[in-house]
Amino acid sequence: MKLFITGATGYIGGEVLHQFLQKLPHFSVSALHRLPEEAKLLKDTYGERLQPVFGSLDNSETLEREAKDADIIINAACYNHPPSVEVFKKVLSEKRTKALFIQISGTGILVDSTEPDEYKPDKVYSDVDDIDEINSLPDSQPHRLADKVALSIEDSNPEFVKTAVIYMSVTFVWEVSFLEAARDALAETEAEAEAVVEAVTDAEELLLWCSLSAIVETEELRSNLLASKSLRKLPVDCMPAEAVVAKSGDS
Structure with a gap:
């Protein structure tokens, strides 16, 4: 089994990677990085279990290659980069084995509203009771376009692919x-x-x-x-x- 993760040297991605490697020792992992020192940090920390992959979210060929080999993809690098999510969607729509895609997003989609009269700051959103409202936010909301692509991935291949978009706490703002x-x-x-x-x-x-x-x-x-x-x-x-x-x- 294999995981491909972006943002592995970031605040959230780094902790997700650490917990993943601890709890799922049978997985091999490839991690996207942009700098040579990041590759060294990853190898020094995790050794042979982790394979650094040089590139960025703009390197479509790299993303496509790694996504094709992955059973789980965690996108923790940038939640506002629709083109990279489109690449993941393209690959996952063609999968014929079980796969999971997780998009790490943020509650800025609510608190950074471009239409403040519509989204009141005192509203408490429930990811159960308000899920339809959250999933139908207007495209004018921050990083909404990338999240929409992520949410549509499962629909492109429901037999084999499951997706999740995680909106992290505003603690991180x-x-x-x-x-x-x-x-x-x-x-x-x-x-x-x-x-x-x-x-x-x-x-x-x-x-x-x-x-x-x-x-x-x-x-x-x-x-x-x-x-x-x-x-x-x-x-x-x-x-x-x-x-x-x-x-x-x-x-």
Whole structure:
């Protein structure tokens, strides 16, 4: 059995890949990457079980080749790239063995509405009760076009292909203005603010990873994330409560 994943060195894709390899040891994995250092990182971390594949979502031939050999495709690279999803649809529509396609999307399709009068910020969407409304959002919504293609893949080959579009929590929405405010809070002068840019960027990554606890099932992995040296660069009042405990216990 084989998995092909895009976005494997990203926040969400990296954690999905890690959990996948832990829980499904019989799978072989190929992972799309754009930079040589990403290939080295993947090989150093996962060894022979993972085959880095150089390319991007714009490399249709690469995507088509890898998708043809895959039993599961997870697209975690960019949820707003319809042409790449069209490539996956083309390949999967011709499959004659069971296959699964998973598109990692985002709730920005709701909160970044281009028609704010139509989508109220206080509405709570249910992926059960409101599924028809979610699946029929207008094309003007962010990344709606890519999601529509993903949702249509199963219809193109219902006997062999199943699809899912996962809308991640808004926990993952980090605005530039928020990061700037966080940096300002850590420094009184512009020079000091520049000095903590790297630390705040690391914190962004780690806080995002910590918020993945819903799919990080082992206490050991959560503890490793919270004990990260990068997270400890920051003052105590800039850390999540769990990390403060971890740091306080460290002498």
